[in-house]
Amino acid sequence: MALDSTEGSLKQRGVRLTRQRQILLELIDSTGAHLDVDQLYRMAKERDPKINRVTVYRTLKMLKAGGLVDELDLMHFGGDQHYYETRLKQEHAHVICLRCGRVEEFFGEPLQRLRKQIESHFGFQVLLARTEVGGYCAHCQTLRARDIDAMRPEAKPATKSPASGARERRAHARQE
Numbered sequence: 001m002a003l004d005s006t007e008g009s010l011k012q013r014g015v016r017l018t019r020q021r022q023i024l025l026e027l028i029d030s031t032g033a034h035l036d037v038d039q040l041y042r043m044a045k046e047r048d049p050k051i052n053r054v055t056v057y058r059t060l061k062m063l064k065a066g067g068l069v070d071e072l073d074l075m076h077f078g079g080d081q082h083y084y085e086t087r088l089k090q091e092h093a094h095v096i097c098l099r100c101g102r103v104e105e106f107f108g109e110p111l112q113r114l115r116k117q118i119e120s121h122f123g124f125q126v127l128l129a130r131t132e133v134g135g136y137c138a139h140c141q142t143l144r145a146r147d148i149d150a151m152r153p154e155a156k157p158a159t160k161s162p163a164s165g166a167r168e169r170r171a172h173a174r175q176e
């Protein structure tokens with residue numbers, strides 16, 4: 001049903017949904033994931049071996065311009081990579097772990113409240129809002145605490161070589 005309304009809004013814009021375009025739109029809508037061009041290309045190729053990269057790029061551009069697909073950079077965790085997701089999902093914030101790259105989606109009323117506050121504060125009409133939050137997931141916080149501990153010199157006196165001891169003494173001497 002969602003796809004029907006999508007096709008309808010495309011037709012209103014005079015965009016013809018070819019079979020290949022439809023495959024891409026279906027993939028983005030049905031997975032509900034954040035997919036990059038390579039992933040989309042691979043998945044689309046399984047359904048239509050004749051699809052090429054240029055079609056994927058062009059279709060994404062068209063779907064983005066038509067407001068059907070959202071383009072994300074997810075805090076550039078993956079470099080310059082962009083990710084695409086359906087706009088049929090309810091508005092949500094992306095919570096990205098900057099260590100392992102895990103992406104969580106935060107749905108909820110606070111986002112709508114923020115939107116309304118911005119509209120009334122600036123007399124602004126919000127068309128599109130994108131909220132990204134970067135940090136460390138619970139798992140990575142534990143691993144990072146361990147990494148930081150291991151980096152402390154006093155945590156591993158056994159590994160200190162005489163040479164590094166000498167370097168430290170010289171460093172001390174310079175400070176004095």
Ligand SMILES: [Zn+2]
Nearest residue numbers: 097100137140
């Ligand atoms: Zn993590």
Ligand SMILES: [Zn+2]
Nearest residue numbers: 085092094105
């Ligand atoms: Zn998302």
